[in-house]
Amino acid sequence: MIDYQQAIDCIFQTIKPLAAVRVPLAEGVDRVLAEDVFSLLELPPADNSAMDGYAFDHAGLADGFLTTIGFIPAGDTFSATVKRGEAVRIMTGAPLPKGVDTVVPIEDIESLSDNRIRLRKRLEHGANVRVRGEELKAGEKILCRGQHLDPAAIGMLASAGITEVCVYPAPRVAILSTGDELVELGETPDSGKIINSNAHLLAACLRQDGFIPILLGIARDQPGELEAFLRKGLDADMLITTGGVSVGDRDLVQPTLMKIGFKKLFWQVATKPGKPTLFGTIDGQPVFGLPGNPAASAATYQLYARPALRMLAGHSHPFAPTLRVTLATPLKAGGKRLHFLWGNLIIVNGVLQFDPSQRQGSGQNRSAVGAQALFPLPIDSPALAAGDSIDVIMLHLPFGQNPSHN
Ligand SMILES: Nc1nc2c(c(=O)[nH]1)N[C@H]1C(S)=C(S)[C@@H](COP(=O)(O)OP(=O)(O)OC[C@H]3O[C@@H](n4cnc5c(N)ncnc54)[C@H](O)[C@@H]3O)O[C@H]1N2
Numbered sequence: 567m568i569d570y571q572q573a574i575d576c577i578f579q580t581i582k583p584l585a586a587v588r589v590p591l592a593e594g595v596d597r598v599l600a601e602d603v604f605s606l607l608e609l610p611p612a613d614n615s616a617m618d619g620y621a622f623d624h625a626g627l628a629d630g631f632l633t634t635i636g637f638i639p640a641g642d643t644f645s646a647t648v649k650r651g652e653a654v655r656i657m658t659g660a661p662l663p664k665g666v667d668t669v670v671p672i673e674d675i676e677s678l679s680d681n682r683i684r685l686r687k688r689l690e691h692g693a694n695v696r697v698r699g700e701e702l703k704a705g706e707k708i709l710c711r712g713q714h715l716d717p718a719a720i721g722m723l724a725s726a727g728i729t730e731v732c733v734y735p736a737p738r739v740a741i742l743s744t745g746d747e748l749v750e751l752g753e754t755p756d757s758g759k760i761i762n763s764n765a766h767l768l769a770a771c772l773r774q775d776g777f778i779p780i781l782l783g784i785a786r787d788q789p790g791e792l793e794a795f796l797r798k799g800l801d802a803d804m805l806i807t808t809g810g811v812s813v814g815d816r817d818l819v820q821p822t823l824m825k826i827g828f829k830k831l832f833w834q835v836a837t838k839p840g841k842p843t844l845f846g847t848i849d850g851q852p853v854f855g856l857p858g859n860p861a862a863s864a865a866t867y868q869l870y871a872r873p874a875l876r877m878l879a880g881h882s883h884p885f886a887p888t889l890r891v892t893l894a895t896p897l898k899a900g901g902k903r904l905h906f907l908w909g910n911l912i913i914v915n916g917v918l919q920f921d922p923s924q925r926q927g928s929g930q931n932r933s934a935v936g937a938q939a940l941f942p943l944p945i946d947s948p949a950l951a952a953g954d955s956i957d958v959i960m961l962h963l964p965f966g967q968n969p970s971h972n
């Protein structure tokens with residue numbers, strides 16, 4: 567049996583980004599750039615005002631008095647040259663006319679009679695002016711391959727005149743649930759049956775992370791049916807199965823995958839949950855056989871499938887960050903497998919604490935509900951006390967807390 571580090575090393579060495587596609591800029595959000603991007607425009611296109619105020623020539627400001635000779639709203643230009651001792655009323659974003667280099671905000675002047683104004687305080691030369699090209703030069707490299715496109719990046723690319731981007735696409739993920747005991751949500755589970763909740767859990771994880779779930783349904787524990795279902799998943803960018811990967815008489819996923827060209831890279835990891843996790847490829851397509859126990863499916867999605875999907879999507883940092891926090895409540899000693907414990911992150915006096923969930927059983931969906939982090943309790947770890955420093959794997963930010971309780 568391999569350990570957790572060997573499992574993630576194997577995934578890291580195996581998965582390569584998907585073939586890049588060119589998409590309209592708006593569809594690029596949350597994707598990763600597959601090529602460098604160069605600005606088509608200079609920005610700002612001209613020296614312009616950063617404030618609503620009055621523009622003037624700083625060198626001509628002898629006594630703090632100026633005569634206003636006109637008005638420029640944003641989007642307009644002013645053709646006349648402004649002479650020393652004169653000022654034009656100018657709005658934020660409007661280009662500076664010839665002859666001026668400094669802007670005084672409206673709040674900092676006193677209006678006098680005869681179109682005269684007086685500056686209340688001294689200003690630096692060039693104050694409140696945005697200089698042509700200070701943000702972007704035409705032809706300048708503005709974003710590099712590998713950059714994640716957040717909304718601010720989309721805004722900057724739009725400002726640079728970029729209409730399309732070349733990105734790694736969002737992976738499409740086929741999900742197959744296996745097991746004779748399963749019925750679909752909406753059906754009545756008769757004796758011994760349970761609802762296929764893992765498909766909903768995994769589809770929700772995928773949607774939350776910006777990936778595309780393709781639900782294949784439920785394959786019975788019967789080799790022919792299972793093979794037909796597995797083949798349906800081969801068009802996707804990744805295939806994830808749940809259930810049927812342990813050592814039971816009806817755990818048929820692995821032998822059936824083998825029949826259709828599966829190259830097994832690992833099976834069984836010394837972790838709890840997640841021991842029976844299976845990983846490999848079929849013609850280069852990554853395939854995960856996740857354990858059927860719901861919280862084991864949820865944990866192995868976070869620990870293995872999610873980073874693998876981020877790698878397909880071109881992210882150079884696929885693994886969730888770890889963060890040093892304090893333990894809120896004591897924990898029992900570790901055992902013979904690395905034990906991933908679900909927990910909440912709570913903020914106490916501005917310090918993050920990890921509060922382990924009361925339920926940790928891998929057979930229950932409830933164990934993972936609301937958890938924002940996983941704590942890997944090391945093999946043979948001694949018992950831990952409240953206040954101990956621990957490193958947790960961050961799954962989500964602890965939003966949703968009432969700020970007054972911090
Ligand atoms: N003798 C051994 N038995 C088991 C071992 C072992 O090492 N030796 N490992 C245990 C561990 S750990 C896990 S995890 C489970 C995983 O086994 P499988 O992946 O083969 O999963 P199943 O046996 O098919 O199901 C396990 C459990 O999960 C429920 N399940 C399955 N699919 C779904 C679904 N789509 N939605 C909701 N719940 C599902 C299923 O009914 C079972 O209760 O094996 C242990 N056994």
Ligand code: MOO
Pocket residue numbers: 837838839840841842857859862928929
């Ligand atoms: O390892 Mo299993 O995956 O405990 O539930």
